[in-house]
Amino acid sequence: GIDARSTGFSRRQRLVEAQRFRQVFRHGRRVRGELLVAVVLPGACAHARLGMAISRRHAGTNVARNRIKRHIRESFRQVQTELGAVDVVVTTRPTIVHADARALRHELDRLWSRVARGGGLQRQSL
Numbered sequence: 001g002i003d004a005r006s007t008g009f010s011r012r013q014r015l016v017e018a019q020r021f022r023q024v025f026r027h028g029r030r031v032r033g034e035l036l037v038a039v040v041l042p043g044a045c046a047h048a049r050l051g052m053a054i055s056r057r058h059a060g061t062n063v064a065r066n067r068i069k070r071h072i073r074e075s076f077r078q079v080q081t082e083l084g085a086v087d088v089v090v091t092t093r094p095t096i097v098h099a100d101a102r103a104l105r106h107e108l109d110r111l112w113s114r115v116a117r118g119g120g121l122q123r124q125s126l
Contacts, residue, residue: 009073013080015051015087020044024051024089031114035096035107036072039089040115048083050076050090058092068096068104075108082116 015021028041043049052069059065072090090111099107 009050009077012045013047013049013077015049015089020087021051021053021089024087028087028089031111033093033107033111035093035099035104036111037091037093038111038115039091041087043085043087046085048076048080048085049087050080051088053089053091055092058094058096060097064097067101068092071101071104072108075105075112079112079116083112084116086115088115 015024024039024041028039031038031040050073052072054065054068054072056062056065059068076088096104
């Protein structure tokens with residue numbers, strides 16, 4: 001069923017098409033952190049959209065994977081308006097297994113600020 005959380009992250013904010021995931025992975029710029037990697041591509045629509053590829057191998061248990069996804073979704077929801085029209089796919093690095101909630105939050109804050117500043121996106125110099 002629908003709960004309070006699902007209303008904060010609607011379908012239009014999600015990257016759901018497999019083809020678009022492939023495009024982002026193939027052509028996007030990677031913004032690497034200690035725990036996560038954001039792959040960023042200028043968006044196909046007017047707002048930021050989020051996709052996640054959270055590795056079972058990196059996260060360990062399903063409980064851990066779901067916790068990581070919850071943190072990413074919540075963090076994205078708070079900063080999405082600052083990101084502009086980009087499609088972002090967030091993936092994990094092996095070090096994620098050792099991260100606590102605080103480390104994950106700190107990492108996400110750094111990642112989003114780099115994405116918002118054009119983190120890795122090609123810009124014309126003026």
